[in-house]
Amino acid sequence: MLNEHMLFLGRNRSEIRELFEYGKTLTAQGKQVCDLTLGNPSTPTPNWVSQVLSSTLENPSVHAYTSAQGSLRARRVIAKQLNERGTTCFSPDGVVITCGAAAALCGVIKTLVSSENTEIIALSPYFPEYKVFTEGAGAKFITVGFCGENFTPDIIALKSAVTKNTHAVIINSPNNPSGKVFIAEEITAISQVLFAKEKEFGHPIYLISDEPYREILFSENKLPFIPDFYKNTIICYSYSKSLSLPGERIGYIAIPDQICAFNDLYAGFLGSLRSYGYVCAPSIFQFMIENFKEVYADFSVYESNKNLLANGLIQLGFTVNDPQGAFYLMVKAPDGDSKGMSEKAKELGLLIVPADTFGAKGYLRLATCVSHGVARDSLLLFEKLAKIYGLI
Amino acid sequence: MLNEHMLFLGRNRSEIRELFEYGKTLTAQGKQVCDLTLGNPSTPTPNWVSQVLSSTLENPSVHAYTSAQGSLRARRVIAKQLNERGTTCFSPDGVVITCGAAAALCGVIKTLVSSENTEIIALSPYFPEYKVFTEGAGAKFITVGFCGENFTPDIIALKSAVTKNTHAVIINSPNNPSGKVFIAEEITAISQVLFAKEKEFGHPIYLISDEPYREILFSENKLPFIPDFYKNTIICYSYSKSLSLPGERIGYIAIPDQICAFNDLYAGFLGSLRSYGYVCAPSIFQFMIENFKEVYADFSVYESNKNLLANGLIQLGFTVNDPQGAFYLMVKAPDGDSKGMSEKAKELGLLIVPADTFGAKGYLRLATCVSHGVARDSLLLFEKLAKIYGLI
Numbered sequence: 001m002l003n004e005h006m007l008f009l010g011r012n013r014s015e016i017r018e019l020f021e022y023g024k025t026l027t028a029q030g031k032q033v034c035d036l037t038l039g040n041p042s043t044p045t046p047n048w049v050s051q052v053l054s055s056t057l058e059n060p061s062v063h064a065y066t067s068a069q070g071s072l073r074a075r076r077v078i079a080k081q082l083n084e085r086g087t088t089c090f091s092p093d094g095v096v097i098t099c100g101a102a103a104a105l106c107g108v109i110k111t112l113v114s115s116e117n118t119e120i121i122a123l124s125p126y127f128p129e130y131k132v133f134t135e136g137a138g139a140k141f142i143t144v145g146f147c148g149e150n151f152t153p154d155i156i157a158l159k160s161a162v163t164k165n166t167h168a169v170i171i172n173s174p175n176n177p178s179g180k181v182f183i184a185e186e187i188t189a190i191s192q193v194l195f196a197k198e199k200e201f202g203h204p205i206y207l208i209s210d211e212p213y214r215e216i217l218f219s220e221n222k223l224p225f226i227p228d229f230y231k232n233t234i235i236c237y238s239y240s241k242s243l244s245l246p247g248e249r250i251g252y253i254a255i256p257d258q259i260c261a262f263n264d265l266y267a268g269f270l271g272s273l274r275s276y277g278y279v280c281a282p283s284i285f286q287f288m289i290e291n292f293k294e295v296y297a298d299f300s301v302y303e304s305n306k307n308l309l310a311n312g313l314i315q316l317g318f319t320v321n322d323p324q325g326a327f328y329l330m331v332k333a334p335d336g337d338s339k340g341m342s343e344k345a346k347e348l349g350l351l352i353v354p355a356d357t358f359g360a361k362g363y364l365r366l367a368t369c370v371s372h373g374v375a376r377d378s379l380l381l382f383e384k385l386a387k388i389y390g391l392i
Numbered sequence: 393m394l395n396e397h398m399l400f401l402g403r404n405r406s407e408i409r410e411l412f413e414y415g416k417t418l419t420a421q422g423k424q425v426c427d428l429t430l431g432n433p434s435t436p437t438p439n440w441v442s443q444v445l446s447s448t449l450e451n452p453s454v455h456a457y458t459s460a461q462g463s464l465r466a467r468r469v470i471a472k473q474l475n476e477r478g479t480t481c482f483s484p485d486g487v488v489i490t491c492g493a494a495a496a497l498c499g500v501i502k503t504l505v506s507s508e509n510t511e512i513i514a515l516s517p518y519f520p521e522y523k524v525f526t527e528g529a530g531a532k533f534i535t536v537g538f539c540g541e542n543f544t545p546d547i548i549a550l551k552s553a554v555t556k557n558t559h560a561v562i563i564n565s566p567n568n569p570s571g572k573v574f575i576a577e578e579i580t581a582i583s584q585v586l587f588a589k590e591k592e593f594g595h596p597i598y599l600i601s602d603e604p605y606r607e608i609l610f611s612e613n614k615l616p617f618i619p620d621f622y623k624n625t626i627i628c629y630s631y632s633k634s635l636s637l638p639g640e641r642i643g644y645i646a647i648p649d650q651i652c653a654f655n656d657l658y659a660g661f662l663g664s665l666r667s668y669g670y671v672c673a674p675s676i677f678q679f680m681i682e683n684f685k686e687v688y689a690d691f692s693v694y695e696s697n698k699n700l701l702a703n704g705l706i707q708l709g710f711t712v713n714d715p716q717g718a719f720y721l722m723v724k725a726p727d728g729d730s731k732g733m734s735e736k737a738k739e740l741g742l743l744i745v746p747a748d749t750f751g752a753k754g755y756l757r758l759a760t761c762v763s764h765g766v767a768r769d770s771l772l773l774f775e776k777l778a779k780i781y782g783l784i
Contacts, residue, residue: 001504001506001510001559001595002503002506002656003502003503003504003505003506003660003664005663005667006502006503006659006663006664006667007503007659007660007663008663009662009663009666009667010658010660010662010664011663013460013662021459024459040456041456044452053448053676054446054449056445057442060437060636063636063640064432064638064639065430065432065638066639067416068409099491099669099670100671102669102670102671103669103670104669105669106667106668110395111395111398111399112394112395114393114394114395114396118393136666136667167393204393244452244455245675246455246456246457246671247454247456247457247676248455248674248676249491249671249672249673249674261394264394264399266402267398267399267402267403268394268395268399269402270402271397271398271399271400271401271402272398272401272402274402274521274524275397275401275498275524275527276495276528276668276669277491277494277496277497277498277499278491278494278495279492279494279638279641281641282491282640282641282674282677283637283639283640284445284639285674286639
């Protein structure tokens with residue numbers, strides 16, 4: 001008489017969380033472990049955030065309920081920031097402040113599911129919880145593969161995956177797990193497919209842009225602003241990574257003024273979040289957004305860790321990808337068995353996540369948002385692993 | 393191609409929220425308004441909470457992801473507190489820390505819904521969002537009436553409402569909207585019905601005890617600890633009211649060690665919250681629980697407001713109930729038309745919520761968690777209302 005689907009999700013944690021919990025147990029036992037599992041930023045939150053939190057102590061009304069969609073002041077700040085990023089117009093009335101990007105994605109997906117036939121497409125590699133959120137909302141989760149080592153989207157596969165039941169495509173750039181940044185040409189190609197399919201089927205196909213890593217870009221990389229390419233874009237954002245506060249759960253949904261069915265979508269987001277029990281986003285962090293300073297956490301360690309690990313792994317004979325942002329690196333299992341490699345690494349005290357459930361079979365994901373020390377120590381363990389695989 | 397149910401929920405806000413937003417608009421226009429709609433506590437959060445928040449500023453790791461079920465330290469504190477309340481045993485492994493009681497209720501209800509035939513019963517009067525959470529999870533929402541002016545549960549009606557499809561009954565004491573505290577005899581009577589029905593149908597019928605107001609008790613009133621009466625009790629709690637921080641979204645689910653299907657329930661809670669996008673409860677407030685002091689917000693204003701309003705309204709010729717806790721008072725519409733009375737009050741700048749959707753037809757709910765000044769001013773407006781109704 002219980003919900004078997006929910007029991008399954010509770011019993012079978014994501015592989016990331018499973019390894020993360022294992023690492024915590026080892027650490028609690030005083031054992032040394034190099035944990036490259038979870039995207040838990042190692043860099044502190046910027047000073048201005050602490051100052052804003054401090055100022056709330058004199059202002060008890062900060063802890064009160066806000067409107068369900070979030071404080072108007074905070075939504076004004078967000079709309080202004082989005083308007084500065086491109087030529088597309090956003091207003092505060094198109095913003096819903098949420099308990100992080102996960103809540104934002106859930107609110108959006110639930111809104112877009114009109115029946116059990118609804119299909120939501122994710123471009124591989126993708127964050128595995130997209131599947132959980134989509135199936136939890138009662139829709140079908142469809143994936144589209146990639147081409148080559150650098151995870152270029154497979155446009156031909158996308159074209160044949162979109163059906164009359166496709167209500168949305170999820171894109172995540174910079175990408176978790178690959179660190180790929182989608183370039184303008186790729187976004188144009190995706191948009192052209194969706195424009196044509198919208199015309200063919202006579203209804204909008206939304207592009208859900210999941211953007212928690214958008215500020216974390218390496219070197220010269222630029223991030224194209226997706227709504228400027230495709231007006232039916234729904235942005236889901238989180239401050240978890242940009243401000244190093246993933247546990248606090250603060251983010252937003254934003255839709256441009258010109259999006260198809262603006263009012264219905266916005267009502268749907270509020271209804272979906274309401275039915276999921278999201279009364280409002282944590283008010284102290286809404287106050288933080290009201291007082292936003294354009295100063296992010298110091299991301300430099302992510303790039304130097306990425307370089308250290310990528311170069312080190314290549315020298316050891318492993319194959320790695322070339323991330324342009326975010327804080328993950330992909331390594332190929334030499335024998336194609338990513339779960340086996342994760343197990344072998346675990347025995348050495350090195351925790352790395354098989355990326356098969358991310359739609360990248362044979363790869364493993366390394367979170368590089370650790371301290372320099374952990375990155376260095378893990379290279380020593382990778383050396384042992386290279387010997388096991390006969391690479392050196 | 394959108395989800396019509398979610399659009400409906402988004403377009404038709406709860407009457408509480410609708411009036412609250414209206415009041416905010418008036419206030420923004422500089423107009424005077426006596427807003428008795430929302431349970432937004434007027435008393436500040438206790439000093440120790442501010443001190444704990446302050447101490448996090450030196451500890452950036454506070455903002456990291458926690459385990460999905462919440463920090464072990466915080467769960468230990470919660471289990472210890474529950475164990476001190478009665479003879480029933482709770483362990484940290486039976487606690488899930490959530491984004492407030494709404495998330496807790498959603499996680500519990502979703503777990504208990506095995507098919508569209510599942511029925512969840514609420515004892516009237518009840519918090520209207522129970523219906524939203526239950527129907528959102530795909531089950532049927534059934535209500536059971538009350539007897540008399542003091543909202544005594546109708547045990548005979550409960551007995552006939554429980555069917556083989558009933559998976560849970562929701563009880564809320566001290567009650568929103570009535571302020572009723574269920575006495576031991578009433579809980580015993582409810583338990584006896586459920587024991588008999590469990591035996592008859594051969595499966596557990598859970599009692600969901602929604603307890604956000606449990607610390608707010610007037611005078612000599614005592615709160616029976618429900619799990620001591622009925623082992624298949626699931627506690628849903630929020631710190632919103634006890635610590636005056638409703639916007640921050642922190643609470644928990646707790647199940648006793650002896651509950652039927654302990655492991656399945658716990659897995660279901662985690663799975664349900666995961667599928668709804670709850671990654672973890674806000675970590676800074678989990679840290680607050682870890683450092684919990686048994687000092688609550690100062691509730692004295694709620695009782696004095698209740699007395700002021702109840703006495704004043706009786707003198708004006710209105711009929712009110714006798715709340716034993718929480719921070720609401722019920723007033724009867726003299727002509728039985730609560731919506732009409734809410735409209736008439738609104739024209740005077742007095743915002744009070746019709747309680748028909750709370751299962752209390754003909755009543756209105758007054759939130760007494762306002763300042764003394766607002767309570768006094770609203771009595772002046774009630775005087776005008778009494779004249780309109782020809783009571784004075």
